[in-house]
Amino acid sequence: MPGPETSQRGLARVLVVGAGAMGSQIAMVFALAGHDVILQDITESGLATARNQLEERMDATVAKGRMTAGTARQALNRLTCTTDLGEAASSADFVIEAATEKLAIKQHIFAELDRLAPPHAILATNSSTLGSSKVAKVTRRPGQVCNVHFFNPALVMKCVEVVRHPETTQATVDTVMELVRTIGKQPVLLSREIPGFVANRLMGVLRDEALSLLDAGIASTEDIDTAAKTALGHPMGPFELMDLVGIDVNCMIAEATYAETGNPTDLPHPMIREMYEAGRLGRKSGKGWYDYETPQDDRIHKTGTTL
Template structure:
């Protein structure tokens, strides 16, 4: 039995709410924090709906929604940070968590691109930080990358790995620091090529999605998947690669940046690469 019993999710947006739901369904006590009250209400509806559908309403007593960060982490054994992909914000949140959480709590980031080694300066507990990166929807893709910071202890790593297994996910172990972790690096290459094909008008997105579905047997193509993830998040990840490499080949195409600036960020706003009913 793991000694990680109380799990705190910081940031209850697209990914955070799914990690919270999945963790709750695997019998952990879950504390959910967000800076926006409407997001907390939305997350409560999402999780209650899921518990009802799965006939697991008894688990409703194991979840706490709060806009008080100290309450969210005061009993925490493991904290998963899932705030937007902004390095300054992540450092700020890590620093707050370090001050408020019990001394033994592990703090992990669900960042899609930043290694925890560039966040760890924000905390004193450098031996207790991790990257734990999910691939929502978790029910369809039950796996998570796990990667160390420069001083992460073996004990922290082992506990993180066991927790991933306990919530029914495959741990994808990063053996040495790697931007993009295990599978996100592969997926990033696909996204980058797709965006360049679209920006250069080399082929229609429908054809690329069709090709991908036939080739891989998947139900969705990369453009639909990117619309589901949120193009703001996709762009932020692309920008973080470019910031690191300064290689012009990593610079996101201008047309893609402009699309995100116009608020065309996918399913959440009703328009991205495709048109959607606003979710």
């Protein structure tokens, strides 16, 4: 992991808003890179769960010999959890929002962040579907707003999509791109907004074709996943990926994309919506395209995914 070298660039103090799976891991990425990080959420229970999960992840990493116990403990000590957004934002240099993919919620958060954060702070959203122009317009600093989209699992995946909107300044883009590099990630710059950005648009084509093949009875989920892994070199197949990300998340992202484009082809596939309504949400619920309640089906390795 990179060392604590970013303080000289004025972005030493990082605030992550939202302690879900993505937000908590993003916070840990910055803490491991030497930043002082505050993870904020609206509930104490959500923060406690996030903290426990991160400690378990760090323990597992240490047990595998990939990190020393001292390094893990120092990083965890740099991570503070709070429900107080005002206190958390007051000293932040860089803020990344990782709340639910609902525009009204994000706009409320950004309006508050703009009021509470120092004037120099950069405000970013981790959204994978909503362009930052939609939250920038509720702030008085649109030039300091952009998308900084990490991939799941953020502790593993190297790619980070940086998306500028028409008012994002070049100084903001340059600063964020360099920041992403200093935390050990590889930034990909999008010069203008487009729903789904780059990676998820590519993966969406594969997912939709996989669903069409299954729906037509051409091949099973297992065989389609096997083809993706053994012929295309993907770390997991499209159905395994949907289960890992969550059927509910897939459905929500499709609906958000449709809200942006108005294109009916962007709506959730009927098979996805049927599974969502039946509560088959993937790994999180124990059942998705695969059954995770038996040991032989717990076969997805968290080594690479999107969204």
